Amino acid sequence: MVQVREQLAIEPMREADVPVVQEIERRIFTTPWPRNAYYRELSSRNSAYYIVLRREIGGHSEIIAYGGMWRMYDEAHVTTIGVRHDLQHRGYGRIVFAALLQAAYDTGARWVTLEVRTSNENAMRMYESFGFKVIGRRKGYYTDNGEDAIVMWSDSIYAPRFRRAYEANLERIEAEVKGLRRGVGPIRDR
Numbered sequence: 001m002v003q004v005r006e007q008l009a010i011e012p013m014r015e016a017d018v019p020v021v022q023e024i025e026r027r028i029f030t031t032p033w034p035r036n037a038y039y040r041e042l043s044s045r046n047s048a049y050y051i052v053l054r055r056e057i058g059g060h061s062e063i064i065a066y067g068g069m070w071r072m073y074d075e076a077h078v079t080t081i082g083v084r085h086d087l088q089h090r091g092y093g094r095i096v097f098a099a100l101l102q103a104a105y106d107t108g109a110r111w112v113t114l115e116v117r118t119s120n121e122n123a124m125r126m127y128e129s130f131g132f133k134v135i136g137r138r139k140g141y142y143t144d145n146g147e148d149a150i151v152m153w154s155d156s157i158y159a160p161r162f163r164r165a166y167e168a169n170l171e172r173i174e175a176e177v178k179g180l181r182r183g184v185g186p187i188r189d190r
Contacts, residue, residue: 006057008177010099013050013066015042020063021052027085030144041079047071048079049103053096067096069103069112076104078114081123091176094126098169101130101157110156115149117142127152131165 013021018038025032041048053065067081078100083092104112115138116123124134132152141149155162 006055008095009054009056010051010095011054013038013042013052013068015039017052017063017066018042021066021082024063024066024082024084028082028088031142033080041068049100049107051096051099051103053092053099065092065096067100069100071104071107071109074108074110076100076107076109076112078112089122091173093123094169094176095173097126097130098166098173101166104157110158112154112157114152115141116152118148118150124150124152129165130169131155131162 018035021038022032022035038050041050048068048070050068051066052063055062055064063084064087065081065083068079070077070079078097081093081096081100083090083096101112112132114127114132116127118137132154134150135153136151138149138151140146157163157166
């Protein structure tokens with residue numbers, strides 16, 4: 001049996017990555033961000049942090065997921081997370097979210113917020129596993145279909161309870177990556 005080695009790397013999003021990110025978005029969201037929105041975000045490196053999850057397999061490198069957040073004062077706000085349609089429900093979104101939380105730690109944020117569609121129960125469960133709580137609802141937030149958004153908030157990301165949940169998710173990610181049948185390599189942060 002031949003094992004295919006897969007390497008995963010979290011990297012800063014570059015302007016050259018935007019067309020691939022947009023292609024992923026077109027497949028998973030009914031109203032993807034316009035291209036100039038990403039270019040504007042990437043030019044705001046002091047307050048915006050955008051990443052891609054790159055997979056290298058068999059000598060071929062491809063972007064399979066992405067995410068972004070804003071940093072404002074003591075708060076980080078997750079703006080977007082997306083995973084390629086054919087690779088969803090394999091833990092890649094959890095990897096991107098953990099990387100965004102690490103960036104929140106690295107930039108000195110104390111809290112993290114986000115909005116999620118009321119219909120996206122899988123994402124809500126994942127956020128809850130990291131210690132996020134529902135704190136509100138934004139009526140008609142999503143313009144494509146008028147769906148409400150659930151507003152979620154972390155306690156202080158330095159609180160012992162939150163830190164334990166974060167570390168448990170890092171352990172889960174490591175176990176899932178090691179457990180994939182195709183001989184997945186380590187996650188690298190380039």
